[in-house]
Amino acid sequence: MNGNRPTGRQKRTVSGGGNARRRGSGLGTGPVGSGSRPPGSGSSWGGSPAPQRGGGGSSGGGCLWLLMGFLLGRGSGGSRNGTRGRGCLSRLIVFVVIIALLIFLLQFCSGGDDPLPPGNGGSSGTSDEYTELFSGFSGSTASAASSDLVYRPHEADYTVSPLARDKKTQFAGTGEEVFTIMVFMCGSDLESRSGLASDDLQEMARANLGSNINLIVETGGAKQWKNNIVNSQGNQRYQIVNGGLRVLDRNPGRKSMVEPATLADFIRYGKAEFPADRYALIFWDHGGGSLSGFGYDEYYPGDSMTLDEIEQALQLAGCDFDFIGFDACLMASLETALVAEKYADYLIASEAVEPGTGWYYTSWLTELATDTGMSTVEIGKNIIDSYVAKVEQEGLSTPATLSLIDLSELAGSLPEAFSRFSEGTGDLIAGNNYNHVADARSRSRDFSTQEKINQIDLIHFAENLATNEAGELAGILRSSIKYNRNSRNITHANGISIYFPYSSLAHVSTALNTYEKIGMDASYSDCIRNFASMSAGGAVAAGGSSGPLGSLTGNSSGSLFGSLFGVDMTTGSSGGSSSSLVSELIGAFLGSNNRQIVTRDPDNSWINEELLEDKLAYFTEYSGALYNLQLSTNKAGQQVMALSEEEWELVRMLELNVFIDDGDGYIDLGLDNVFDWDD
Incomplete structure (x- = not known):
């Protein structure tokens, strides 16, 4: 009976003050993460939690009502009804449960996220310039030695597909190769608030680099260094070098660390x-x-x-890389891989947010120094193992x-398969199987649910979609x-993500x-354009109903989008069918x-008008049931709403919207996903 119920968390009571800290949170009104350190956490801790965008649940009670956004592609109705709801505990707090079904994602109407807020030069130094040791660092704490890290056995894949292009970097693997590693370190608030860049510089300095590794760092982007x-x-x-920093160029001028020219100049310098x-x-x-x-440069917000x-x-720099790595959040995407592939053989990055500690540099650099002919797969494995072990050791x-x-x-085997996948998925959306795609999307790992940047695990999505083209793509x-x-x-989290709009349409044009x-x-x-267009159209169709909102406000004559778009829902043609x-x-x-x-996107030129008119x-x-939803009162005096089992099959998410009646109207206190039902 409950197999088709949504997977929101069950009601529970906890004390406040969680300690989740993130290095970044994707899109927002400022830098990704705030970078402040919790009291007593030491300098190795990460940033402060991302800003909250709405209130959670409340201990009050009230009248429960359900606003149903309908899921396309499945029938509604049915003969068996059951009541779903919770009781009225107070006159002032009104709980509104939003049932978001796959197409009519009504959270589009609650706001979207904004994108990331989107001197004299010096001369190069020589080996005669002095080295400043890390004993001069203030306010920093020692990191664990590499021997303290505990690894679990995992196997890497050292095979190479015959379809792979030739590697850009060719080396003999003698163990005597010279390896130049360039670290583009934009300190941002991660450093100015928490000293996290200084911590990682210390980790680098503790590595025994030997004579064949050149570890070069450009610093900038922070208003204060710890x-x-x-x-x-x-x-x-x-x-x-030698456990410290050798100055190469003390003052190349203040340059934005998020300008392509700054990065290109650093790469050219390192190579030369x-x-x-x-x-x-x-x-x-x-x-x-x-x-x-x-990146987020505090001097250039x-x-x-x-x-x-x-x-x-990368094009301006003219350098081919063995690997490009991102010690940063959310960068292990197919889009990033598409860019990096032209200039590198491997990408090392995270699909999710990183904790403030980031990578652990000491151990993998020391291991590389013992054999600079080490395969890149082995290097990547060492980076990943030490990173995950460090996070688990610190209990983050x-x-x-x-x-x-x-x-x-990826370059040799993916393009044609990805085209077939995209075309096949697009055909489902443009046909009468939008709901199948939306269902697969709703069940896929989303790495940015709070920020709504809609970045999901591509393999998980393909496996949920379960088409032949999707299976081929997942295998590759x-x-x-x-x-x-x-x-x-x-x-x-299978290793590579992709943007696919769902919880917000605010950034479709940007994508x-x-x-x-x-x-x-x-x-x-075309695939995501059509999916987003159908989502927008569904939201509009769903907004044509006042539903139980009229019962709540005492106004049963209007509708959400009817009012917004000037459509009179009580007279004329709209009063008919x-x-x-x-x-x-x-x-x-x-x-x-x-x-x-509806979309929260300032540029809506992407909307496929022909598709919406055709649908x-x-x-x-699939919006019929939306116009018949009504509240009723059960024997316990609770306001509830009855849904048939077939209607419940359409439900993918429940959200609890909390309102306060201030005498003149209702104040929206935000959303939670606590819910109850009975059978």
């Missing part, structure tokens, strides 16, 4: 001054995923280095996942991911614009200059 070596007044360049057999590039800072890319700008920098609550992706294999992706590990508190710039397969752009009502609403939406009310009958068929 040490007495790095100067916050401008960018600086250092070499990690430290020629090597192998090169690696590591991005260190906040990450915002496929939509906003990398309101900007980030988007994926197309990263590609621009933030889930940890990190993956190593063979970009040469698994083969290309040579190593992937997760902490114990995360599942279905499509980025896709055009980085060369994403056009059929995938649900078919004419939906048709008039969709027509008003397409003819309106206020589409942003009027589809919207009508």
Whole structure:
């Protein structure tokens, strides 16, 4: 009976003051994460929690009502009814449960997230310049030695597909190769508030680097550094050597760390001054995923280095890398891989947010120094193992996942399969199987549910979709991911993510614009464009009903989008059938200059008007139950709503909306996902 119930958490009472800290949280109104350190946590702790966007549950009670957003593609109705609800405990608090079904995601109307807020040069130093030791650092704590880390046995995949392109970096593997590793360290608030960049510089300095590793760091982007070596007044360049920092360029000027030219200049400098057999590039800072890319410079707020700008920098730099790594949140995406593939053989990054500690540098650098001819798969495995072990050792609550992706294999085997997957999924959406795609999307691992940047595990999504094309894609992706590990508190993080709009449409235009710039397969752009268009159309059709909202407010004559788009729902053609009502609403939406009310996207040129007009009958068929939802009172005096078992099959999410009656209206206190039902 309950197998088709939504998977929101059950009601429970806990004390406040959770200690979840994140290195970043994707899109927001400022940097990804706030970077403040909890009292007594030491300098190795991460940023403060991401800003909350709404209130949670309340201990009050009230009148329960259900606003149903309908799921396309399945019938409604049925003969067996059961009551679902909870009781009225107070006159002032009104609990509103939103049943969000796959197409009519009414949270579009509750607001969207904004994107990441989107001197004189010095001369290069020489080996004669002095080394400043880390004993001069202030306010920092020692990290655990590499021997303290406990590893669980995991096997990497050392095979290479015959379809893989040739590696850009060729080396003999003698163990005597010279390896230049460039770390682009934008300190941001992670450093100015928590000293996390200083911690990682110390980890690097503790490594026994030997004579064949050149570890080069450019610093910038923080208004304060928690040490007495790095100067916050401008960018600086250092070499990690002999347990300390050797100054290479003390004052190249203050340059934005999220400008492509700054990154390109650093790479060119590293390649020219430290020629090597192998090169690696590591991005260190906040990450915002496929939509906003990398970095937050405190001197240049309101900007980030988007994926197309990263590609621009890599193209200007003219250097091929053994691997590109992101010690940053949310960057293990197919979009990132598409950019990195042109300039590197491997990508090391996290699908999820990273805890503030980030990578643990001491152990893997020391191991690499013993054999600089080590395979990149082995290097990546060491980075990932030490990272996950460190997170679990410190008992951090933030889930940890990190993956190593063979970009040469991805380039050789993925393009045609991804096109077939995108076209096949697009055909489902444009046909009468939108609900199948939406159902698969709703059950897929989402790495940014709070921030609603809609970045999901691509393999999990493909396996949920369960088409032939999706199965082929999942197999190729698994083969290309040579190593992937997760902490114990995360599942279905298989190693590579992708943007797919669902909980918010606010950034569809941003995604499509980025896709055009980085060369994403056009059929995938069409796929998400049509999915988002259907979601918007469904939200409009669902908004044509006042439903139980009229009972709550005492106004049963209006509707949400009827009012917004100037459609009179009580007279004229709209007062007739649900078919004419939906048709008039969709027509008003397409003819309106206020589409942003529904999508929260300032640019709505992506909406497929022809598709929405073609699907009027589809919207009508599956919105019928929406116009008949009513509250009733059970024997216990509770206000409840009855849904048939068939209607419950359409439910994918329950949300509890808390309102306070202030005498003149209702104040929205936000959402939670606590719910009760009975059979």
